[in-house]
Amino acid sequence: MTLRLPDSQGRLRPYEPRTDPLALPPGGAPPAVSRTVFSAAHVVADPYADVSPGSPAVLDWDATLAFRHHLWSHGLGVAEAMDTAQRGMGLDWPVAAELIRRSAAEARTVGGRIACGAGTDQLPPGAGLFEVREAYEEQLAVVAEAGAQPILMASRALAAAAYGPEDYLELYGNLLRQSTEPVILHWLGPMFDPALEGYWGSADLDAATDVLLAVIAGHPGKVDGVKVSLLDAGREVALRRRLPAGVRCYTGDDFHYPELIAGDEEGFSHALLGVFDPLGPLAATAVRALDTGDPAGFHALLDPTVPLARHLFQPPTRYYKTGVVLLAWLAGHQSHFTMPGGLHAARSLPHLARAYELADALGLFPDPKLAEDRMRTLLALHGVPQ
Numbered sequence: 001m002t003l004r005l006p007d008s009q010g011r012l013r014p015y016e017p018r019t020d021p022l023a024l025p026p027g028g029a030p031p032a033v034s035r036t037v038f039s040a041a042h043v044v045a046d047p048y049a050d051v052s053p054g055s056p057a058v059l060d061w062d063a064t065l066a067f068r069h070h071l072w073s074h075g076l077g078v079a080e081a082m083d084t085a086q087r088g089m090g091l092d093w094p095v096a097a098e099l100i101r102r103s104a105a106e107a108r109t110v111g112g113r114i115a116c117g118a119g120t121d122q123l124p125p126g127a128g129l130f131e132v133r134e135a136y137e138e139q140l141a142v143v144a145e146a147g148a149q150p151i152l153m154a155s156r157a158l159a160a161a162a163y164g165p166e167d168y169l170e171l172y173g174n175l176l177r178q179s180t181e182p183v184i185l186h187w188l189g190p191m192f193d194p195a196l197e198g199y200w201g202s203a204d205l206d207a208a209t210d211v212l213l214a215v216i217a218g219h220p221g222k223v224d225g226v227k228v229s230l231l232d233a234g235r236e237v238a239l240r241r242r243l244p245a246g247v248r249c250y251t252g253d254d255f256h257y258p259e260l261i262a263g264d265e266e267g268f269s270h271a272l273l274g275v276f277d278p279l280g281p282l283a284a285t286a287v288r289a290l291d292t293g294d295p296a297g298f299h300a301l302l303d304p305t306v307p308l309a310r311h312l313f314q315p316p317t318r319y320y321k322t323g324v325v326l327l328a329w330l331a332g333h334q335s336h337f338t339m340p341g342g343l344h345a346a347r348s349l350p351h352l353a354r355a356y357e358l359a360d361a362l363g364l365f366p367d368p369k370l371a372e373d374r375m376r377t378l379l380a381l382h383g384v385p386q
Contacts, residue, residue: 003376004386005353012384015357017372022363024281027073031113032287035261035268036225036248038077038115039276039283040084041068042324043091043099047336057091057340059099065106067333074284076276077113078103079151083192084274085117086321088156090341093122097142104146115184115272116143119153127157129167136175150179151227151272154188156195165201165211172215182224184250184272187212189230191317205230209239216247227252227272231317233260240267254313254320258302261287262295274320275309278327278364308358311351322347323355330356330371331364337378349382 004012031037044067049058068078080103081087081096091099100116107114118139120132127135132155143150152175162168176183190197200208216223225248228236233256240249251260251269260269276283282301289297312323322343329337338344356375365371376386 001372003372003379004384005357005379006350006384007354008350010350017360018363018368020363021366021368022282024285027070027281029073029075029284029288031075031077032284032291034291035287036077036250036270037075037276037284037287038079038113038250038272039071039280040079040082040272040274041071042277042321042328043085043340044325044328044334045336045338045340047338051340053342057086057095059095059340060334061102063334064099065102067328068103068106068112069110070333071277071280072107072110072112074281075288076280076284077115078107079272080104080114080116080148082117082151082153082274083188083318084277084321084324086340086343087117087119087153088121088193089318089321090339090343093139096121097139100142100148101146104148108147115149115151116146117151117153117186118143120155120157123157125160127161129158129161129171132157132161133171133174136171137178140175140179144180149181149184149224151184151186153186154193154196154199156193159196159199162201165207168199168201168211169215169218173218176215176219176222179222182222184224185212185215185226187226187228187230188252191231191315192229193318205232205235209235209242212239213242216244220244223247225250225270228269229253231255231313236260236269237264240269254309255306257309258299258306261302262290262298274324275305275312277324278308278312278331278359279305282362282364305362308355308362311354311358314351319343319346323352326352326355327359327364330359330374332367332370337374349379349384352378 044060044063046058046060120135200211202208227250229252249269250272254275286301313320
């Protein structure tokens with residue numbers, strides 16, 4: 001049955017939903033062996049919680065953890081408590097800490113891979129470098145106690161407090177010396193969070209790259225890899241080629257991920273991606289094609305997803321989470337379309353309608369009729385006649 005979807009000009013146009021999902025292997029597949037792949041997973045809000053803007057998030061724990069099991073069942077690792085989970089945008093540190101504990105415990109029940117974000121988001125504005133270090137140490141302790149791999153997230157507080165590269169070198173050096181296992185470093189560009197402008201002590205990305213590489217070189221064996229989210233494929237490749245042997249580059253580039261994961265004659269990127277939340281089963285299947293020496297099969301599956309990713313992550317990029325949660329609702333992973341902090345209202349109806357159309361055309365919805373019915377409900381809620 002035809003849907004009438006609003007376009008960016010406010011005009012209604014007909015769309016004929018597909019009736020069958022993309023044929024993909026069921027859950028239970030092993031992880032890829034040629035690439036290490038994490039999906040940064042979203043959280044599911046409790047729709048019955050009596051919350052107001054600025055109040056702590058309340059999660060639907062059953063639905064949140066069930067989604068992580070969905071990702072593990074397809075052989076993906078889970079990157080927990082990252083920006084996809086609304087760190088710094090609705091999810092405060094006490095709830096994030098509980099999320100880390102619960103997800104890590106669930107990972108152990110199925111042998112799922114998990115890495116968790118440690119940052120400084122418990123700090124008030126104006127914190128100094130000593131407080132930044134203490135905040136990182138507190139969060140790293142929670143991740144270690146949970147038995148998960150740590151991801152040292154980029155810190156708004158550090159970006160505000162640091163005077164230059166030497167502060168980054170000292171602080172990261174202290175943290176890496178304390179870590180009992182290799183960490184993943186996290187370089188998130190200002191398109192994802194404007195407060196991170198000038199990270200690593202310089203707005204000059206070449207100079208910033210040199211500082212990051214100095215941190216890694218000064219602590220051999222302490223860095224598993226670097227997650228790079230700059231939406232600049234050429235810069236990521238250049239960084240990848242300068243990393244020491246044994247240090248992975250995890251692409252966080254939600255615009256160019258197929259070419260970066262496929263790689264070139266000099267290497268490839270692993271993945272830690274927010275877009276692999278809605279693409280989970282498809283992405284896992286595509287990466288396993290690389291295991292069997294089938295790059296054509298990899299590109300045939302993953303290349304067509306790029307228009308959806310570019311749409312979800314269009315500026316202001318930090319609001320991509322709204323489209324991710326919309327698609328999780330349409331796919332049946334949760335019973336509602338609400339988000340912590342009210343971020344379900346952060347994107348326009350035309351933006352959401354286009355996200356539905358692109359995802360449906362890819363065959364991402366396991367039950368296309370359910371997705372159609374839920375999209376029809378959302379349109380009706382906004383007064384769109386059908």
